[in-house]
Amino acid sequence: MNIIESLVDKVKNLNKETLLDIAISVIVIALFFMISNLISYVIIRLFSLKEKDKKKIKQNAFYKPLSRIIKVTGIYIAVMLLNLSTEANITLVKLYKIALIICVSNGLADIFNPKSVIFEKLEEKTKYSGDKQLNNFVSKIAKAVIYFVAIYLVLLELGYNLGGLVTGLGISSVIIAFAAQDIAKNLFGGFAIITDKPFSVGDWIEVGDYSGTVIDITFRSTKIKATDNTVITINNSTVVESFVKNWGNIDKRRYSTTLNLPLNTSETTVKRLLKKIEFALKTNPQIVPDSIQVHFENIKLEGIQIFIYLNSTQTGYDDFEAFKDGVNLEILKVLESENVKLSYPGQNIYIKEKPMNDTQDQK
Numbered sequence: 625m626n627i628i629e630s631l632v633d634k635v636k637n638l639n640k641e642t643l644l645d646i647a648i649s650v651i652v653i654a655l656f657f658m659i660s661n662l663i664s665y666v667i668i669r670l671f672s673l674k675e676k677d678k679k680k681i682k683q684n685a686f687y688k689p690l691s692r693i694i695k696v697t698g699i700y701i702a703v704m705l706l707n708l709s710t711e712a713n714i715t716l717v718k719l720y721k722i723a724l725i726i727c728v729s730n731g732l733a734d735i736f737n738p739k740s741v742i743f744e745k746l747e748e749k750t751k752y753s754g755d756k757q758l759n760n761f762v763s764k765i766a767k768a769v770i771y772f773v774a775i776y777l778v779l780l781e782l783g784y785n786l787g788g789l790v791t792g793l794g795i796s797s798v799i800i801a802f803a804a805q806d807i808a809k810n811l812f813g814g815f816a817i818i819t820d821k822p823f824s825v826g827d828w829i830e831v832g833d834y835s836g837t838v839i840d841i842t843f844r845s846t847k848i849k850a851t852d853n854t855v856i857t858i859n860n861s862t863v864v865e866s867f868v869k870n871w872g873n874i875d876k877r878r879y880s881t882t883l884n885l886p887l888n889t890s891e892t893t894v895k896r897l898l899k900k901i902e903f904a905l906k907t908n909p910q911i912v913p914d915s916i917q918v919h920f921e922n923i924k925l926e927g928i929q930i931f932i933y934l935n936s937t938q939t940g941y942d943d944f945e946a947f948k949d950g951v952n953l954e955i956l957k958v959l960e961s962e963n964v965k966l967s968y969p970g971q972n973i974y975i976k977e978k979p980m981n982d983t984q985d986q987k
Contacts, residue, residue, distance in 0.1 A: 911951075
C-alpha cells in the first residue's frame with residue numbers, strides 16, 4: 625500500500641523531474657525485458673560449456689527463472705529510480721526478495737522434474753535403473769521440501785514471528801507427534817512400494833477388500849480405479865501391512881469351468897462335445913496350447929459334468945474379462961451345434977403307471 629500511495633502522490637505532483645524519472649523507469653523496464661532472455665542464455669551457456677545446442681540450453685530448468693529474475697530486477701530498479709518514500713522503498717525491497725525466493729524455488733523445483741537432466745545424469749553415472757515411479761516419488765518429495773522452505777522464507781520476509789508460532793505449537797505437541805507418525809508411516813510405506821515394486825501403475829491388484837487398477841503411487845497413498853470407475857485411495861502404510869495380490873505380474877492366467885449337461889445326453893454326443901470344445905479352444909491364439917484340458921469329469925444328480933481348464937496369455941483385468949466372454953460364447957456355439965442345453969439345479973419326478981392287468985384284478 626505504501627508503494628501505491630507514493631505512486632499516487634507522484635502522479636498528483638507531476639513536474640518535469642517526475643516525468644523524467646517515470647520516462648527513465650519505463651526505459652529501464654523495457655530494456656531489462658528485452659535483454660532478459662539473452663542474459664539468461666549467456667549465464668547458462670557459461671555454466672554449461674559442453675552444451676552447444678541452443679534448444680537444450682533454453683530447456684534448462686533455470687532458463688525461465690533467470691529470465692524472470694532479470695525482469696523482476698528491472699522492475700525493482702525502475703521503481704527505485706522514482707525516488708519514492710522510505711517506507712515505500714522498504715516495502716519494495718521486501719517484495720523484491722519475495723519475488724526472488726519464488727523464482728529460485730521454481731527453478732529448483734524444475735530441476736527435480738522426473739524428465740530433467742539430473743535424473744538422466746544419475747542413470748549414466750550410477751547403477752540406478754531410472755524407474756519412472758521412483759523418479760516421480762523422489763521428485764514429489766524434493767519439490768515438497770523446496771516449496772516448504774520457500775514458504776518459510778516468504779513468511780519471514782513478511783515479518784511473521786515463526787519462533788512464537790513454533791512455541792505455541794508446543795501445546796499441541798502430542799497431536800503433532802501422532803500426525804507426524806502417520807505421515808512417516810505412509811512415507812516409508814510409499815518408499816517401500818516404489819523400491820520393492822510389489823506392483824506398478826497399470827497393474828490390477830487386490831488389497832484386502834479392495835481391488836482395481838493402480839493409477840497413481842504418491843509418498844502418502846496409492847490410488848486404484850475399481851471396476852465401477854470409482855477411485856479408491858489407500859494409505860501406503862495400510863498397503864504395506866496388507867496381503868497384496870498382483871495380477872499384473874503373472875505371464876498367464878487360469879480359466880476353468882464345469883458344464884452340466886442333461887442326464888439324458890447320449891454317450892456319442894458327449895464324445896463329440898469333448899472333441900469340438902477342445903478343437904475350438906486350440907484355435908484361440910490367446911490360449912496356451914499345452915494347458916488345455918477338456919474331460920468327462922463326473923455324473924451327478926445335477927447332470928453329466930464336463931470340466932474345462934486352460935491358461936490364457938491375457939493377464940490384465942479388462943483383457944481377461946473380454947477373453948472369458950469370447951471363450952464362453954465359443955462353448956455355447958459348440959453346445960448349440962449339438963442341440964444340447966445346459967441343465968440347471970432342479971428335481972426330476974418320475975411317475976410309474978401300474979399295468980392294466982393289475983388294475984382289473986383289484987376290481
